[in-house]
Amino acid sequence: MNHDELARELAEFWLPALVDRDWEGRLKVLEEIHSQLYQDLATLEEYDSVASRFVAAVIEHLGAPPVRENAQAQIYATSANEDHWGAAFAWQYGQAEATAANGKAHAGHERRRWPRQWVDKLTEAWVQGEAIRCRILDLSRGGARIATFGGISPPAPGTAIHVAVPEDRIREAIVVFSERGKAGLRFATAAGAA
Known part of the structure; x- marks a missing residue:
């Protein structure tokens, strides 16, 4: 089985556990899945390939909604799909710009000295x-x-x-x-x- 097939199969298997959760909940489940994939796959290269394609497939199954929150951006940033991680970084940049324009960090916005x-x-x-x-x-x-x-x-x-x-x-x-x-x-x- 190639990496694309494995990633699609994993996404279809895990979708029921992800679909009814908010983005924070999805992020937690995906972190656990990534930990297991890291242990199960033979090489780092295989892990990187399958994990990022798996995330891309999950996002596509969820309808690839526009990025609206931090946890969602974290998920999108790990996708193999350039449109997904581009959306994550665009959202992150927009949040940093909004915070700078307001002159202070608001609740839910990045408060660190340097953006991450x-x-x-x-x-x-x-x-x-x-x-x-x-x-x-x-x-x-x-x-x-x-x-x-x-x-x-x-x-x-x-x-x-x-x-x-x-x-x-x-x-x-x-x-x-x-x-x-x-x-x-x-x-x-x-x-x-x-």
Whole structure:
């Protein structure tokens, strides 16, 4: 079975569990499915291919509605379909522009110093020299959010960590929060800082 067929089959199987949920609920279910796919598929390349095509198929089955909220944008940003992730980033950009135009962040809007981008890429992190396979969920100049797999707990707040940032380099960071398989990282220096 090729990656497209597998992704379509998975989308059809999981659609009943997704269709009646809001976007937050869908995001939580998809994160669990992604964790299982990561364990089940033989290579990182296969995981990346199937997972992104699976998300694209799910979005299409849901009718590909316009992006209206953060959780929906996070889902769209991981799709293999350029129209989907383009819509996610357009929505994110619109939110950042609206926040800047108002001069302050409103409830539900991004409050971070730097805007974040949804990445959803497999990578590695190191805590005291020990490698941890993880996924970068989002990324900004000042930090990142990662998810761990296979029941591995993320490092505790205050832990020094090194993380390989896709298409960048290995970055030093400190864990600022850790909960339910996810950790927020603050980089030692902001990207682009001298």
